Amino acid sequence: MLIAIIEDTPVNLLVMQSLVKRLGAHDCQIFSDAEFGLAWCQDNAPDLIIVDYMMPSLDGLEFIRRCRSTPALQERPILMVTAAAERSVRYAALEAGASDFLTKPIDTHEFTPRVRNMLQLRAAMAATTHRADELAVAVRQATEEIQMRERETIMRLARAAEFRDPETGSHILRMAHYSAIIAQHLGLPDETVDLLLSAAPMHDVGKLGTPDHILLKPGRLTPDEMEIMRQHASIGYEILRNSSSPMLQMAAEIALSHHEKYDGTGYPQGKIGEDIPLTGRIVAVADVFDALTSARPYKEAWDLEHAREHLLAGRGTHFDPVCVDMFLDNWNEILDIRSIYQD
Structure with missing residues (x-):
């Protein structure tokens, strides 16, 4: 899956990137600049976004709000990284649309299952969307067949009148x-x-x-x-x-x-x-x-x-x-x- 990590601290970026690689052959993109990372996410719609709260140009709350205002990102899982004691920030993040949280300092035992859970959620959502698309195509094909038969019946009845x-x-x-x-x-x-x-x-x-x-x-x-x-x-x-x-x-x-x-x-x-x-x-x-x-x-x-x-x-x-x-x-x-x- 395609994963984006946005964090202004290089050490934390490398730590999270390394932990993500342990979860499988995922494509992990890292960004130390929040504005650039947001633009990339809006263009590429990653399957999971991990974003830090405290960043100089654009904090995590505003980052999440802008993600949720982008149609392609409205349902993508977003993990926000916060300090353990910042409850008010967590409440605000939930209101903004965060899916879950990671605490600092990064704990491997917390990071791995949370990221895995979010990826499984995304996989389930993608499968549901794919199935819905398949059903929509099947319904459209069946409807077209019915309409084709209907048109044929109408034309034959019209020809009978002729x-x-x-x-x-x-x-x-x-x-x-x-x-x-x-x-x-x-x-x-x-x-x-x-x-x-x-x-x-x-x-x-x-x-x-x-x-x-x-x-x-x-x-x-x-x-x-x-x-x-x-x-x-x-x-x-x-x-x-x-x-x-x-x-x-x-x-x-x-x-x-x-x-x-x-x-x-x-x-x-x-x-x-x-x-x-x-x-x-x-x-x-x-x-x-x-x-x-x-x-x-x-x-x-x-x-x-x-x-x-x-x-x-x-x-x-x-x-x-x-x-x-x-x-x-x-x-x-x-x-x-x-x-x-x-x-």
Whole structure:
């Protein structure tokens, strides 16, 4: 282990260094200058620090306080060397964070077991920390595997909905990445952006419950048929709701809210403005843009400029104006996504 001894008396330094060497092949660094020794300890975080109380430039109490204010040294064992009668100093040292004491003059029978005990304590602490790190890695790996399976399940369910819908698989990839671009430039946390990227493809999963003669109708829907079509938002929400998964919770929120309009004329709940969940407002922009610019059996694809004008025209009525701005302000990224995920 790495041990630091800070003592302004050369004889005591050499005595303690010699006694430490008897305990095993430890790396023992000695310092007669307290300030220099402190700086070295803060940079190297030794496993054990032995420090004298009475030193000219920096006494042992202040040395310990500065050690404990250094994150890397907050839990490292510190032995302070004091005269046997200095009880008040010992009390102050305990308050400052000393782990144990050594008395002067140095007694081999006291020094050896105290230092050995501190090294064993440090070894136990290091083993516990190492085990905790191993467990954290294992938990992280297990969580990543669960999330990967969860994403796969969500994507497969989204693809199942595609088989009943003339929209393509590339549509759900494009609109999901458009949504992530908007969310990222809105300043949402990376974790939220990742969740949105995974949850957005589920926005139309409720179309699994829409009859074929309505879902696949090539012409304009009648008012009654449109009412049935609009039920897919609520159906998607019912499919996804009440999950313990944050991803599915977000997917349920998106399914229910992505057809709401900023002015309150959307469906199924007629929510207005910021009462609409932000995820729904984001996906509304991404979904409509990609639907407009994609060919369908019942329509031709709009050109990009026409689609941009539609977003601008709906800014503040159909769409959240800030979401539209984030989408259009990062137009090159949008074009990159269109290029990568072509039909």
